[in-house]
Amino acid sequence: MQTTYRHRFITGIFCLLACSQALRAQNKVTFHPDAPTQTINRNIYGHFAEHLGNCIYGGFYVGDTSRIPHVNGVRKDIIAALKTLKIPNLRWPGGCFADTYHWKDGIGPKDKRPTIVNTWWGGVTENNSFGTHDFLNMCEELGAEPYLAGNVGSGTVQELADWVQYVNFPGKSPMSDLRQQNGRQQPWKVRYWGVGNEAWGCGGNMRPEYYADVYRKYATFMSGNTFKIASGANSNDYNWTEVLMKNIPLHMLDGLALHHYSIIDWGKKGDAVNFTEEQYFQTMRSTCMMDTLVRKHSAIMDKYDPKKKVALVVDEWGGWYNVQEGTNPGFLFQQNTMRDAMIAGVTLNIFNNHSDRVRMANLAQTINVLQAVILTKGEQLVLTPTYHVMEMYNVHQDATLVPVEVQSNSYTYKGEQLPAVTASASKDKSGATHISLVNIDPAKAQEITVQTGTAYRTISGRILASAKLQDYNSFTQPDKIKPTAFKDAVLKNNTLSVKLPPFSVVVLELK
Incomplete structure (x- = not known):
């Protein structure tokens, strides 16, 4: 009996040591x-600027007469901050706003541009003082590729085809003549184009089968060297990806979008600052879900595109909480804490590790909206924890994945x-x-x-x-x-x- 007890005691000690070492390791x-391996495409580190709240007006754009130092109405301190961030691309003008935006309203003399009502975001008047020339010239100043979201929901094929010709065609045509009349001689050569936004929701509440046909129609008339991105799935709607990959010929499709927000519950988003550990855990669970989403959507895409020609473009991601108390609920202004730094770090690690398929992404959004990298208040500017994570991570841009x-x-x-x-x-x-x-x-x-x-x-x-x-x-x-x-x-x-x-x-x- 003594030997047995001694044997059990020694065995127990060894087990404890082994368990302890296992835990440490x-x-x-x-x-x-x-x-x-593959290259981590710098476009994974893209951003998003929608006509929403104070992202454009009061954010990027303060106007030609502002006392705040600016370049053609765009704040110099924001340009400097985004250059430090090495922002590779910028998506505009939406979002849901894109499918109500008619680009010709935003060209020509500013005092002659029509006003509209931003029905999606706050019901405010949009004066169209920041339009195509303003955005594309700003992208040149930033050294960032523009990513234009075309109006499919309320626009026409002709309207989008004209926009492509207006910004890209170097020869003589009605649209290039109009561009030159408005002060721009050479085209901007915009490569990245979204064919609608959230077609399953605010972009038209379409069925995937219907949208696949709509996409084919629009893509047919988008001439030139364009990288066409289809409106992709909402989070785990794998059927949407299946239908689009099955019904859109690969030669017509360059990118397929995916939208996923780190959110507690759409009905109870919680406060951006005063949150509990339970709310933090739920947010991080939603963040970690991005890995599953990328894997499963990629697996569907692999069935139809084994050579991975089509990029998975996660052009909306980030944390989404209740708006800050006392602000317009349609402006989506929220503070940015260390929780958001966790979202950014985890998500970017996921994108890097799946960079064979994820070759473009856009954090929502750049300034004063959702998980912003910059907040402004009058002349003041604040860089958020999310900004700092993206700045630290920019060493991965165009590097070789290990x-x-x-x-x-x-x-x-x-x-x-x-x-x-x-x-x-x-x-x-x-x-x-x-x-x-x-x-x-x-x-x-x-x-x-x-x-x-x-x-x-x-x-x-x-x-x-x-x-x-x-x-x-x-x-x-x-x-x-x-x-x-x-x-x-x-x-x-x-x-x-x-x-x-x-x-x-x-x-x-x-x-």
Whole structure:
């Protein structure tokens, strides 16, 4: 009996040690640099500017007579901030607004442009002072590719075909003559075009079979070198993707959109700042769902497009909460906290890791709307936590993906679990490797072992973190949250040891 007890005791000790070691080793990231890979398209880091609330007017555009320093009415400080962000593309004019927008209302002398009512967003008067020339010239100033969303819901085939000719045709034609009369001699050569927006909803409440035929009709008359993007699925509507991929010939289709917001519940979105851990967990669960959505929509696309010609374009993503109290409910203004930094970091890691199919995406939206990267108030400007994450991550743009395998501890709340750690990595043209790491657990630090497979000599990095999940940058404390140097990483041989604080984002550079 004594021997048996001793054997059980020793076995128990070994089991405890093994379990302890297993727990410590659970957070493990392994590089697979020899696996087939692809370029992380810089357009994954795109943005979205809709005629909604104070995104355009009072955001980007303050007008030609403003005392705020500007270039043709566009704020200079915003241009500088977005250049630092390396914004690759910008989607305009919507959104739901796109399918009520008639582009000819926004050209020519500003004092002769007609006014309309923005029926989707706040019922305010739109004076069309910011139109095609203003937007495309701004994109040139930013060094960003314009992504124009065409009006399919209330427009016509002729109207969209004319817009393409107006902005792209270099020779003599009615539309190019009109462009030159309005002061622009050379075309802008706009490549990216959305053929409608949310055709399943505000773009016309269409059935997928009907929209597939509508798309084919519109695409037929969009001449020139255009990258045509179909209005894609709402979140997990896999049937929409199936029908479009089945019924639209591949030679007519360059991109298929997908919209998914990190949202608690459409009926009870919760407050942007004063949220509970339960609400945080629900938001992050919706965020992590993006990986499933990309995988499942991609699998459907692979059936019809095994060579991956058609890009999955996630041209609306981000957090969506109740509007800030006292603001117009149609303006969708919300504050931006460390929760939003978590959304951005996790989502961008997902996009990077699926960059074989996801080759374009647009955060909703750039300024003063939803998960904005910039907030403005008069002459003041605030860079949000989301801005800082996207700036830290821009090292991945056009870099070569380094496939990673992630083994993560769980962030557990009331019996439900999410991966605490997500990661993505890439190698740039100079030979430097970057790895972005996110810990979404609001209470526990995560110790991570990274097996790089390469003997790097130096390591540096930055971290975005704060004292509370609910922290944000305000107009009185604009720099409360900003990246700082990260020192909790140790490089030894082919192994990197990292300790991530709770709810933090880290980007490391290895050379």
